[in-house]
Amino acid sequence: MSKKVVQSVAEATSGGSNALMGEFEHSLDPKKRLTIPREWRQAMGDPDFVYVMRDRNGKCLDLLPKAEMESLLAKLREKALFDPALTKAAMLIGANSEQLMLDVQGRIRISDKLLQFANLTTTVVMAGSVRMAKLWDPKAYAVESGGDLADFNAALDMLEA
Helix, strand or coil, rough: EEEEEEECHHHHHHCCCCCCCCCCEECCCCCCEECCCCHHHHHCCCCCEEEEEEEECCCCCCEEEEEHHHHHHHHHHHHCCCCHHHHHHHHHHHHHHEECCCCCCCEEEECCHHHHHHCCCCCCEEEEECCCCEECCCCHHHCCCCCCHHHHHHHHHHHHC
């Protein structure tokens, strides 16, 4: 495991849920398994499983802890059960998401379909995104993460609005 940037796992909210922070670069093993960093597994409460889904804004994957997926599913359950548009939306979310069991070494095996979507072939950049993590191809991540101090300050300003 190669750590590009390691930050301590910090409290994300006063409610006690931990944040996924920092950057990690991992290689997929010969069986195309990806190891989730121990710090993140601890922040997620040492789960038995995680969720992975296509990102809605970029060519990357979202790694969601159980609590984040439960929040998304709760919103889905609030909607009308037999609404045709909602039924299609639920199907699309389900078809582009996976519930993945972690093995004893903290590895997951993401489907070839999702790996191909994000162009993940050998190396994966895992970028903390506080409530979830983003899984990127290193070349795509270099382009996406090219922000400067003004971008960082704008991101913090969004929290104050």
